[in-house]
Amino acid sequence: MERWFSRITMFWMLFLGEVQSQDWTKCSTGCTCDGNKMSVTCNGLKNVPNDIQKDAKELRLGFNKLSKLSPTAFHGLxxxxxxxLSYNQLQTLPPGVFDHLVELDTLGLNNNQLKSLPSKIFDSLTKLTDLQLDQNKLQSLPHGVFDKLTELKTLRLDDNQLRSVPDKAFDKFSKLENIFLTGNHWDCASCDILYLSQWIRDNGKKVKISNTNMDDPDGVTCQGTMESVNKITKENTFQAGCPTTTQQMATSPASTTTTETMTVREKQTKPRMKIFQEELFSKASIFFCQVIFTQHVSLVVIHILAEIPLLHIVCVVRKP
Known part of the structure; x- marks a missing residue:
């Protein structure tokens, strides 16, 4: 009997200690706390409070004035x-800021001013199923930034300034159900678009219209046109130098600019058939002009006889 009494006493001491450590009656300044849902909601803040309940499961910091985060802002949570963290003024994310959030399921970073993401920023979030990065100013994505997010079901990248995504960027998404890609600056004149184009063709049912659950793979369009990104292939673009497989593209960064791509392309030799055609046309036009001017044929006759008006121009330029 004495042993049981001792055990019960120890149990109550541990229980009371746990309750005391999870005191939800004391909430951070500017925040409201719900102990039943273990939820903390804060408003009007410029910095993340450092006394948030350690056992909190939900932290709602949307619609605040956060312009930057401390690297240790969420350590201990x-x-x-x-x-x-939506609807703030975040321009950057410090490396390691999410490293301790190993149980995180949903991360909202939408409606900020993020222009880039640190490499490996999401590597610790292996249980994440919902990542919201829409309504930012992202211009590029680091290689492998999503590789650890194997449980991800929803990814929002819509309404940014992305021109392409890195090769194999989405290859680890074995459980992905919804992805939003509209409203970006997809550069369909660059070889870097070929991975995304092929991925959309292979995963069309996962590509959604913004704010709906409807499939719309054709709605992801090239910048400046209404042409669908998924229609872009190596054959129907003017880059003769694009790699034949997306695996070959991995050797060059996805952030290669259009100018750089054009420079590389200009250095490439012309296909033999094109050279042959140009030489043949040049020789034919010279011969045609020599005949015309030798026989003193008037330019009026040239217009009548020549079905290709360009020959008239060539002859005038080359007239002795």
Whole structure:
């Protein structure tokens, strides 16, 4: 009997200690706390509070005035499953800021001013199923930035300034159900678009219209045109130098600019058939002109006889 009494006493001491450590009656300044849902919501803040309940599962920091984050802002909050940082003024993310959020399921970074992402920024978020990066100013993505997100089901990249995505960027998404890609600056004149084009063709049912759950693979269009990205192939673009497989593209960064691509392309030799055609036309036009001017044929006759008006111009330029 004495042993049981001792065990019960120890149990109550541990229980009371746990309750005391999870005191939800004391909430951070500017925040409201819901102990039942283990949720913290903050408003009007410029910085993330450093006294947030350690056992919180939801932290809602949307619609604040956060312009930057401390690298240790969320350290100690390793029970969080939902972190909302949407509708702030974040321009950058410090490396390692999410490293301790190993239980995180949903991360909202939409409606900020992010122009880039640090490499490996999401590597610790192996349980993440929902990542919202829409309505930012992202111009490029680091290679392998999504590689650890094997549980991801929803990815929002719509309404950014992306021109392409790195080769194999989405290859680890074995459970992906929804991806939003519209409203970007997809550069269909660059070889770097070929990976995304092929991926959309292979995963059309996962590509959604913004704010709906409807499939729309054709809605992802090239910058400046209404042509669908998924229609772009090596054969119907003017880059003769594009690699024949996406695996070959991995040797060059996805951030290669259009200018750089054009420079490389200009250095490439012309196909033999094109050279042959140009030489044949040149020789034929010279012969035609010599005959015309030798026989003193008037330019009026040239217009009548020549079905290709360009010959008239060539002859005038080359007239002795």
């Amino acid at each position: 390793n029970k969080l499953t939902n972190l909302d």
